Amino acid sequence: MTPKPDPDLQQRDALLQTVLRDYFASDNAAILNTIRSEAEYVDLVSGEILLRQGDISDDVYFVLSGRLHAFSETDSGARKILGEIGRGETIGELALFTGEPRSATILAVRDTLLVKVTRAMIERAILQHPEIEMSMMRVVIRRFRERERQAPLVPVNICILPVTSGADAADFARSLRNAQAAKAGSVTVVTADDVARHFGIARDPSSEQRNDALAGYIDEIEAQSRGVYLAADGSDTAWTRFCLRHADEVLLLADAGHDPGLSAVEQAFLSPAAPISIARQTLVLLHKADTTIPTGTARWLNARPDARHFHIRPQLPADMRRLARIVSGRGVGLVLSGGGARGFAHLGVIKALEEAGIPVDMLGGSSIGAVMGMVLALGRSADEVAAAVRKAFLEHPRGNVTGDYNFIPLVSLIKGARTRSAMTQAVRDATGRDAIDSEDCWTTFFTIASDFSAGSEAVLLRGDLTRNVGASYAIPGALPPVFVGGHMMYDGSTFNNFPVDVMARLGAGRIIGVDLSVDRGQVFDIDCVPGTLALLRDKLKPRAKRRYRLPSVPETMLRSSFITSISKQKEMGKFTDLLFQPRVPECRLLDWNRFDEMVAAGYSQARQMLAGLTDAQREMFR
Numbered sequence: 001m002t003p004k005p006d007p008d009l010q011q012r013d014a015l016l017q018t019v020l021r022d023y024f025a026s027d028n029a030a031i032l033n034t035i036r037s038e039a040e041y042v043d044l045v046s047g048e049i050l051l052r053q054g055d056i057s058d059d060v061y062f063v064l065s066g067r068l069h070a071f072s073e074t075d076s077g078a079r080k081i082l083g084e085i086g087r088g089e090t091i092g093e094l095a096l097f098t099g100e101p102r103s104a105t106i107l108a109v110r111d112t113l114l115v116k117v118t119r120a121m122i123e124r125a126i127l128q129h130p131e132i133e134m135s136m137m138r139v140v141i142r143r144f145r146e147r148e149r150q151a152p153l154v155p156v157n158i159c160i161l162p163v164t165s166g167a168d169a170a171d172f173a174r175s176l177r178n179a180q181a182a183k184a185g186s187v188t189v190v191t192a193d194d195v196a197r198h199f200g201i202a203r204d205p206s207s208e209q210r211n212d213a214l215a216g217y218i219d220e221i222e223a224q225s226r227g228v229y230l231a232a233d234g235s236d237t238a239w240t241r242f243c244l245r246h247a248d249e250v251l252l253l254a255d256a257g258h259d260p261g262l263s264a265v266e267q268a269f270l271s272p273a274a275p276i277s278i279a280r281q282t283l284v285l286l287h288k289a290d291t292t293i294p295t296g297t298a299r300w301l302n303a304r305p306d307a308r309h310f311h312i313r314p315q316l317p318a319d320m321r322r323l324a325r326i327v328s329g330r331g332v333g334l335v336l337s338g339g340g341a342r343g344f345a346h347l348g349v350i351k352a353l354e355e356a357g358i359p360v361d362m363l364g365g366s367s368i369g370a371v372m373g374m375v376l377a378l379g380r381s382a383d384e385v386a387a388a389v390r391k392a393f394l395e396h397p398r399g400n401v402t403g404d405y406n407f408i409p410l411v412s413l414i415k416g417a418r419t420r421s422a423m424t425q426a427v428r429d430a431t432g433r434d435a436i437d438s439e440d441c442w443t444t445f446f447t448i449a450s451d452f453s454a455g456s457e458a459v460l461l462r463g464d465l466t467r468n469v470g471a472s473y474a475i476p477g478a479l480p481p482v483f484v485g486g487h488m489m490y491d492g493s494t495f496n497n498f499p500v501d502v503m504a505r506l507g508a509g510r511i512i513g514v515d516l517s518v519d520r521g522q523v524f525d526i527d528c529v530p531g532t533l534a535l536l537r538d539k540l541k542p543r544a545k546r547r548y549r550l551p552s553v554p555e556t557m558l559r560s561s562f563i564t565s566i567s568k569q570k571e572m573g574k575f576t577d578l579l580f581q582p583r584v585p586e587c588r589l590l591d592w593n594r595f596d597e598m599v600a601a602g603y604s605q606a607r608q609m610l611a612g613l614t615d616a617q618r619e620m621f622r
């Protein structure tokens with residue numbers, strides 16, 4: 001009797017054939033058969049290490065399903081993630097050509113299936129088919145070119161895990177699938193009931209007897225879909241454990257009105273002590289449609305310190321589309337640079353983006369960019385943002401918002417009380433509350449500050465919103481420092497005036513930048529600073545007739561605070577997908593009364609740029 005073919009082996013062979021065909025860009029059956037005949041399958045579970053940094057090995061691995069992390073390790077044991085490796089990619093071909101030790105440790109994020117191909121097998125294949133060597137070299141060269149800005153690897157298998165009562169994973173998964181744009185590709189939702197129907201069995205929450213067959217079934221779906229949403233049970237079942245072990249990302253679905261403590265499943269399977277999944281965790285907090293602003297997010301994140309989070313009102317299609325873009329790797333991040341009063345141009349760009357229907361899913365800014373972005377992050381429209389900024393800078397009840405000078409400037413020239421009150425009022429007008437935390441914003445929002453205590457850049461994602469924004473624009477010497485956790489913070493422009501790199505690390509798939517750096521220099525036709533009386537007499541003349549157009553003390557401090565980050569700012573522009581550089585009228589950095597000119601300049605330039613985009617370019621951001 002002829003033995004029946006093993007369906008699991010048939011499935012693996014089909015996956016291997018597809019991967020090899022794509023890798024070698026060839027349908028030559030002889031090439032594929034040469035490698036397939038001796039290839040060795042390797043199964044890894046979540047958290048298992050494939051290779052260690054420094055290992056001597058010249059084998060090549062093809063990823064058939066699953067996901068892995070590549071990271072470097074320091075002598076102290078600290079890890080730095082270098083990249084992600086997913087289905088269809090290869091591991092180790094560089095060592096094949098160079099013979100050097102492994103440059104990174106490779107760790108399985110989820111249960112992963114690979115095929116190992118030895119150097120001897122590759123050499124035999126090259127002898128028979130020399131053209132495949134060029135194909136391999138092209139892959140190596142492409143990877144080196146992509147290192148500068150490596151786009152985040154899009155998660156394929158997403159486990160949706162309810163962590164509070166009342167959260168329906170299957171219903172949410174279907175809604176999220178329906179919110180995906182058609183161009184994002186097909187997404188398949190799989191529930192425990194779907195599995196039971198497929199295998200023609202009664203659902204048994206405790207059974208793990210068909211795990212191999214189930215893994216093959218999910219692998220087959222994964223190979224045919226852009227994404228797979230695994231709707232887990234909210235309790236400890238075999239299906240929940242399977243979903244967690246096969247997830248690239250775990251969405252923790254929670255009703256924001258419930259207790260923020262860890263669920264039983266989280267404690268059992270996602271605790272740092274013995275997790276069955278090391279995939280990234282994303283907390284999705286569900287709110288009612290009429291919620292003005294989220295509150296109490298810190299308690300949820302304190303229980304889940306490694307999770308990122310998003311606030312969603314499931315009844316609002318725009319919120320579901322936002323989450324769908326983010327989890328599919330197409331989230332749109334807007335980065336606003338510093339630049340003093342020129343920062344009002346940000347408002348014009350924001351208005352133009354809104355009119356063009358381009359959403360903002362994640363938001364970050366430095367210095368005045370943080371101020372301009374704050375109200376937008378609270379879920380307000382472009383007109384509402386502009387009105388709030390105008391009120392703060394032009395309509396402060398005590399006059400010039402930066403005009404409260406210290407009589408004796410022991411710490412700073414400006415007291416900063418007016419700017420603090422203006423920011424507090426903006427938050428109160430938008431939310432009805434005197435204070436909220438950054439993590440309570442509808443749109444994920446970060447600000448950049450300069451940590452003088454540590455001598456480094458600080459990315460502020462949590463804690464009091466107005467404090468974080470205040471830290472980002474606290475000009476050294478001009479405004480008093482802001483203290484965060486005992487660390488003294490000043491203007492973020494000192495270290496990073498255009499934090500595109502931070503936005504990329506947060507996972508934005510598309511980045512829009514507004515860069516307010518000015519290329520034109522300022523040359524003075526004087527040999528030395530004149531005396532005090534000469535300067536005073538010159539100040540009394542009309543602006544057009546003044547000879548000594550020297551910057552004020554606060555303006556000098558502001559410029560000097562970010563002069564060291566200008567070169568980095570220019571580099572950051574290269575890594576945006578859409579870059580606005582408004583040609584604003586020349587003005588002093590603290591000329592708040594130039595509001596309308598700057599807004600108009602930003603709006604005009606942004607509309608012109610957006611009108612010139614092709615339909616394909618526009619679709620990148622939707």
